[in-house]
Amino acid sequence: MEAAVATKLVGFSFQFIAGKLQKMLEEEAALLAGVKDDVRDIVAELRSIASFLATMSTRRNLDDQLQNWVQEVREVAYDAEDSIDEFLCRLRSTPYDECGVRCFFKHFLHYDECGVKAFFKHSLSCIKSLKARHGIASDLKKVKVQVEDIRKRHDRYSHSNEAFTSSSSDAATRSDMVFSDPRIISHFVEEAQLVGINESRDKIMGWVMDENRLELTVIALVGFGGLGKTTLAKTVYDDPVIVGGHFPCRAWITVSQNYNIRELLKKIIRQISVNEQQMDDELQLVQAVRGLLHGKRYLLVFDDVWRTEAWESLQIALPPDGEGSRVIVTTRNEEVANTSCSRNHQFIFKVSPLSSQLSWELFRRRVFEAPDYSCPPELENISADILQKCNGMPLAILTIGGLLASRPDKKLEEWKDFHGHLCLEMQTNDKLSKINQILILSYNDLPYHLKPCFLFLGIFPEDYEIRRKRLMRQWIAEGIVSGIDGFPAEKVAERCFNQLVSRSLVQPSQFDDSGTVKSCRVHDMMLDVILLISKKENFMMLMKEHPVIPQQHLKIRRLSWQKESSGLVPNTDLSHLRSFNAFVEEVPPKLFRKKRWLRVVDLEGCWYPKNFSKLFLLKYLSLRNMINLYELPESIGDLQNLEFLDIRGTCISELPNTIIKLQKLVYLLGSPQSLFVFPKGIRKLKRLVAFGMAYVENVQLLQEIGELIDLQKLGISLDISPLSFGILGKISALLSKLNGSLRSLKICHSVGYENLKKAFDEVAMPPLLLRKLLIDCKLCELPPWFASLNLVVKITLLNTRLQPEDIIVLRNLPALVNLKLGFQSFFTWDLAFHGVGFPRLKILAIEGYNVSFKEGAVRSLEIVKIDFPLESVDGIEHLHGLRVVHICTGNEDIIEKVKNIAANHPNRPKCFATKF
Structure with a gap:
């Protein structure tokens, strides 16, 4: 099994490198003069090797020679990728002058005295370009030789043993499946050990035995491996009421990863019929099963279904009679659960870890x-x-x-x-x-492209809450995920993350306002599997309490520094490091010096090492929550490939002028607590998608922001000086220019002059595609176009001083899920919610008001947070969907009242009371 895992991962590496080279051929064709043929040869060899490795990855028992070859190939794959990345870096930093040497002589023969200096400067550039390109060609030749040697080395011994290896491996695989399947333990759990299963069993039994539901009903039990899905299904299947005859036809079918539909159909027939039927045609078998089940009440369990294709092939054999029949499906894959329960998702039961x-x-x-x-x-x-x-x-x-x-x-x-x-x-x-073995089954079932995505989770410490966006952006920066056929890398990464969630390989821990998984955790046991595979494949190295001694022949390419460690042994080679994540307070600066292949540096929460020189390939730099960081060095402008810069939670108040040299920057993130002043020239950062929170102190900067036509997320804090009157007048023009791109907008103004309302009213083409909106300044009244924000899911209002009737505008927004009404958001002391409206509102936070809810109001509301109510909180008992209530006040009577209401509420919502 370990050899198969190794082969799959190395196969992915070769596919990835071949794809990178192919993309280079397409995008840099004009700069590859003289080496294009070599690159094409390398691509062909890499694809051939990747295809062979894909075939070999299906075998579980590879001989020692082939295992050694796979390990050697893995290291060559990494080395080849490093050479290619250095090649690309040098190629793009040394433009090729197409006229080459001819230009040298042309300029030598045609210059005057005024152009002497320019001539020598141009000549020196030409010479450097020629030298660099000669080195590039030499490196590519070496890569080509390496790849050819890989093929020859394998060919020397593989052909003679291939037939024997294949037959013996297949036989071993069949034997392992029959005699060594660890999942068999789920069928023989003693009754005394069925702890915590009663409530779940009773719920499933209620669905199974519901006599008012006569149509065929599919029940899906979903969760990651080892949670007891099979055990739960078995307790229902063997319940005395069911065994006693409620279902005349019963069958338990274990599907597994390597299923054969014909064999599965035969198993159903053998369990529900006394007559053995000799047939092998799939259509005949389907018809036989349908005939045997027709007109009967049956219970079928399809255990361990991995793919929707398996379910769809079995489903056609099930007659949809109105006899009250039931089918139970156990699966690790949410997609299988959703497909099998497509008619009614209420019968999807998510099996959770025990308390x-x-x-x-x-x-x-x-x-x-x-x-x-x-x-x-x-x-x-x-x-x-x-x-x-x-x-x-x-x-x-x-x-x-x-x-x-x-x-x-x-x-x-x-x-x-x-x-x-x-x-x-x-x-x-x-x-x-x-x-x-149980957990590795899930890993083995992953397609090529998801394996490195999943192994990358090993970067994070045990029980760490991993933010989705943080993970996705590091995938992209490392090149593990990239755009496909015009589909942007961010969307591909999001799809990869969702697949890991769907396959129950990660556990969602937080959700955003639209229901998307915001963060996740990895089960401790699954993390051990990740680290085990990562160590064998040299995917990453983990530093904890003790110093790390890497194997001599392995190069460290990903390093995760966790807990306080004495570090690496002296003279450890980090020259090939491409990703570094630190989860400690302080990191030695030497880790970053001259690490030319680094793509990712994540120092969230660390003390700031001030040296990031010569990191030419760096794409991702997170300095988030570095509380001792007051400024960025001028050398930050040397990171020409930087795409993501996070300075949220720092003390940076001004960015250096060189920041405008980072013209590949896509994300520049600060927070309201770490506002920064931005230099002139921001319009040059054309690729910016997210920008802010930035301190806007002049009209010119506001106009430059308006030129960033791809900006999706914008946060600005407006100056309070007299100049702000001119700035506010440009707000309407800014919002009109960005109306087609903006999805998130934050505008703050500590004084809050009333003419901001006028600026909002005068927006010619309002940003109606907004999904998130925060306004912290005086408005007095919502502008008319707010009523057309049909896509907005979250609104935060602070110091806006609105009129009571403005609540009607908010009440009618169809997509609004999360609403926060902060201090002085309304020009009143009482907020009342009544009548229809707020059709999708689930989260409501209110600060500094008396609050009342009337019968029938805010029916979808699930979470209420009320901080510092003035005198009263009324009507919480009318919130029929309530699940959680938070109350923070110095009034003990209000706390006691809310607690009593929560205790007597039909939903028994959780109540969190804080006294200040």
Whole structure:
């Protein structure tokens, strides 16, 4: 299995490099004079090798020679990519003069005294260009030789053993599937160990036994591997009521990754019919199954379905009779769940990890003796540490607990040693290796392009909340994800992230206002699998408490510095580093010196190392939350390929003039707490998509921002000096110019002159595509075009001093999900919500007002946050969809009132009360 994983990953590397070279041929054809044929030859060889590796990746047992060859190929693939990137960097930084040497003589023969200086400058440039291109051609020749050597080295031994390897590997695979499938454990869990399953089982049983629902109903149980989906389905399938005859026809079919539709249909027939039917044609088998099930109430379980194609092939064999039949599907893939339950998504049941309390109960029942299953006091703390690693996964708890239970002496020191070496135990202990085998199945099922995306998650520490955008942007900067056929890289990255979520490989932790996953976590056990594969494939290196000693023949290309470590051993080669992420306070500056292949540097929350020189390929630089950072060096302008710069949460108040040299910059992000003054010339940054929060102190800067026609996210704070009157007059022109691109807008003004309302009223072509809007300045009244913001999902108003009737405008916005009404947002002390309106509003935050909700108001509201109410909060009991209520006040009577309402509310919403 490990060899197959290695082969797939290396195959992806070669596909990726071939694609990069092909793109270079298309985009840089004019600059590749003399080496185009070499590049084409390399592309052809790389694609051929990638195709071979794709074939080999389906085999689970590769001989030692082939495994060694795959490891060697992996390193050559990385080296080839480094050479290509350096080639591109040098090529683009040294423009090729097409007239070459002829230009040299032409200018030598045609110059006058005034042009002597220009002549020598041009001549020197020509010589440097020729020298650089000679070096480029030499490097490409070396890459070509390397790739050709790879093919020859394999050809020397592969052909003679290929037939034997194929047959023996296939036989081993079939044998492993029959005798070593670790999922079989789910079918034989003892009743005493079915902890925390009752509530879930009762809900599924209610769906299965609903006699008022006569149509065929599909129920999908979805979640990542090891959560107990199969166990849950088995408890329903074996329930005495069902076994007793409620469903005359029952069948349990395990589908798995390598399914055969004909064999699956035969299994159904064998379980529901006493007569063996000899047929092998798929159409005949489908007709036979439909005939046997027609007119009968049946219960079928399709366990472990990985692909929608498998479900669709099985679905056609199910007659949609009105007999109350049920089908249960277990899957790790949300797409399979959505497809199988396409008629009614209410029957999708997401299986979640066990709570800490239920995890402890399951662990006790697995490890300690009946009848009380008591844990010795001295083992309680170490048991909690072991359970934390299991993180609510029943399979891990049962497997690890079973191993501990099998040891006769339950000694504290022995358990501590086991916990300290748990990762190693999971790799080497046959009993525990079942956990990894279950999880690696999900990894193996990933297509080529998702494997490096998934392995990149190993960059982040255990139990770390990973922001979606942060992850996606690093994928893009590293080149792991790129645009496809005109489809932008950001959209491709978003699709890749959603596929990881859909396949239950990451756990969503936060959602944005539109329901999109905003951040995620990786289960501890899955993270161990990622790190295991990453280490074997040299995908990344992790530094924790101890110094890292890399293998001598491996080059470090991705480095994640976690916790306080004594660092790398002396003289460690970091010259090939392409990605660095730090999760510690301080990082040695030497890590960044002369690392010419670095694409990603993420120092969020660290102390600032001031040296970023010669990072010519750097695309992503995050200095977020560096509280000691007061300025950027002038040398920031040397990062010519920089696309993403994050200075949110810093103390930077002014950006250097050289910032305008970063003409590939796409994101320049600050925050309201870290406003920055921007120099003249921002109009040159034509690729900017996100800009702000910027401090606008003159009309010229506002006009330049208006020239950034691709700007989607803009945040500006307006000057309070007399010049601001002129600035405010240009606001309407700015919004009109950006009306077709803007999706997010923040405008702040600490004084809030009333003529901002006039500027808003005079917008000729308002930005009606806005999805997020924040206004922190005096308006007194909403402009008419606000009523046409049909796509806006989030609005924040502060110090706007609106009239009470303006609430009607907000109430009628059809897409509004999140509304925050801050201090002095309305020119009143009371806010009342009544009647129809706010059709999609789910989150409402209010600061500094008396609040009341009338019966029938804000029906979709789920989360209410009320800070510093003046005297009263009324009508919370009328919010029928309420799930969470936050209250912050110094009035104890209000706190007690809200708590009582929440306790007696039919939804039993969570209540968080804070007294200030």
